[in-house]
Amino acid sequence: MLVSDDLLLYYQRCDRRAFLDVFGDSGDRDPLDDFLLKLRQDSRRHRQEVLDQYDYHRPDWSGDDWYGATQATLELMEQGVESIYRGVLSASWLPGVHLISKPDLLVRHPGSSRFGDWMYVPHDIRFGKRPKLDYQIVGAFHGLVLSLLQEAWPATTNLVLRGRKPHAVDFLKRVPEMQRLLYECIVSLRRSQTPELFLSRQKCNLCHWYSACHQVAESQRHLSLIPGVTPSRYEQLQGMGITSLAALAHAPRSQLKMAFGAEAGNQLAQQAIASYEQQPLLRDGAMAHLLQSPGNGWLGVPQTAIEIHFDIEAEPDLDLDFLLGALVIDHRHQSQTYYGFMAKTPDEEEEIWLQFLGLMESYPEALIFHFCDYEVKTIQRLARLYKTPRHRYQALVDRCVDIHWWVTHSTVLPVESYALKPIARWLGFQWRNPQANGAQCICWYNEWLDDRDPNCLASILEYNEDDCRATYELKTWLTRFLKPYYFGAIGQSLAVN
Known part of the structure; x- marks a missing residue:
């Protein structure tokens, strides 16, 4: 049995994934989407920036020849070169178990090992900004395999993080944890039974077995x-x-x-x-929100002539809100008009903010519906950044209605998640591009910045418009669902008083 550093990393996150990576049908894996490809590209770019600081040697190996790769790596270690990139370390551990470690760098340090008065310390280059526990466990794994080859434990493994100083893994704390997890991983792989699934949207969404596991979960x-x-x-x-x-x-x-x-x-x-x-059910305790929440006025008034549905696309790595989208519903003329204020370069963020602000001020009585609190926080952020007078942006904030808050505090829905997509799809709404999402929009925007392909902007605008329309569909349904309870609660309150 071969146990690699990658296998141990993914075992920590999900024992089922580790098992399927070894024994599953590769045809059941999800293809890489653009967002994952972007993450990999960004990770490679970060790795190269780190490697540029080293005069490294690279062992001569190719394919899956891990034994030959180990021998080539050992030759460089015996020569005492300063640093080794893409080295491979493999060694027997338990009977029938071979460990394979592929640290990004092996860096020479003073010390005593089988090679002489030097030893090597692993460096793992990670795109993350925090020394996550699973990274530290893999760092301890590198130390174990390296110790079996150079006959001396390195002092640590250095995690080279993005925008942070390297983090030295505490072997006294992490090696015992690593050995326990490694043993559990081996036991799990030796069983013939696939581990039970547990779908966690936050952890599972980027896994290439997600669709296969979700299909099983739905059937059960x-x-x-x-x-x-x-x-x-x-x-x-x-x-x-x-x-x-x-x-x-x-x-x-x-x-x-x-x-x-x-x-x-x-x-x-x-x-x-x-x-x-x-x-759908009325959530226990919802009546108090219907009667007492400061923002409940939208339920008690007749349908306004104009209502606006607002959604944003952003690129967090650039600290940029590049699209401010608004769907204006005019009930007087039975019309719906979408406005997409797009920053074609990061420098245009202020321009689209002022355009959006002007549109909102042209409908001073219209309520502004949005899903989650990001939109309000963005209004406040852009107003501060571009020195907008308080009375102008506060007038917008005062008209905002967070539909997500009302859904989660007043209803219980037969959905897997209270994100916009699952709820809107339960209502029957469909996005024109089923694969589009916020992460994909980030990829499209970066592709636009690199290649100036107008199709990228068109795809982003289409997705954002659909998000606005989905919010409108949800608000319409929520109004119909809650109003009878709202007016019933008002009537009871008046009767009591």
Whole structure:
């Protein structure tokens, strides 16, 4: 059995992924999307910037010949060269287990090893900005394999991070953790059974097995598809004998409250019922929000003549909001007009901000609907950055209505996630490009900056317009769903008073 540093890295994140990487059908893997390709390109660029600081040697090897690659690396180490790029280290560990380590750099340091009065220290170049635990565990793995070859432990592995000083892995702390995880990984791979899945959208979205695992989860109506079921709660539910959506939906609410606390147990019970019955519910406690929330005025007024739906596309690495999109719904004339203010260069951000501000001020009575709080924060950021008078931008902020807040505080929906796409698709809305998303827009924008392909801007504008229209569809549905409860609550309040 071969256990590599990459395999150990992914085992820490998901034992199922590690198993499928070894035994799964490669035809079931998702193809690389543009965002992953961009991440890899950015990572390679960062790696090259680091490598430019070294006068390194590169061992002569190719393909999957890890034994030949190890011998070529050892020859350079025996010569005592200053640094080695793309070295390969392999060694036996347990019976039938070979470890393969591929640190980005091996750097010569003073010390005592089988080579003489020098030894090598691994350097792992990571595109991340933080020394994540899984990076540190892999760093300890590099140290283990290197120690088996040079017959001396290096003092550390240096994690070379983006925009930070190198982080020295604490071997006293991380080596025991690494050895435990390595043993568990080997045991998992020696079993003939694929590890149970648990879909976590935040962790799984970039995995090439995501579609295959999601298909299995859907066929099982797996509990990990239910919002609020975290890995720890999933283990608790299994311990309680609740292993299916039906069982969770029919579980006594008192049992769930006792296990998870009153609020979390109540929310989990409602979510399970909504998902099992495929019906939306009024969230417990929503009546208080309908009556008391400062921003509830949009529910109580008749349909306004004009309403606006606002969405942004941004490039975080450039600290740039490059598209401010607005869908103006004119109920008087039964018209819908989309405005996409696009910064074709980063220097045009101020220009599109002023254009957007002018459009909003031309409809001073219109409410501005958006999904999540990023839009309001962006209005405030751009106003500060470009010295907009407070009375101008505050007038916009005061008209903003966060539809995501109202959805998550007043409803329980039969969806896997309370992001815009799952909710809008549940309502029947479809994006014209099903593969488009915010990450893809970042790729398109960077491609535009590099190649000036107008199709990139057209694709971004189309996606942003669809986001605005999806927000409008959701707001329309939410109004119909909540208004009877709102006016019922108002009536009860008046009767009591």
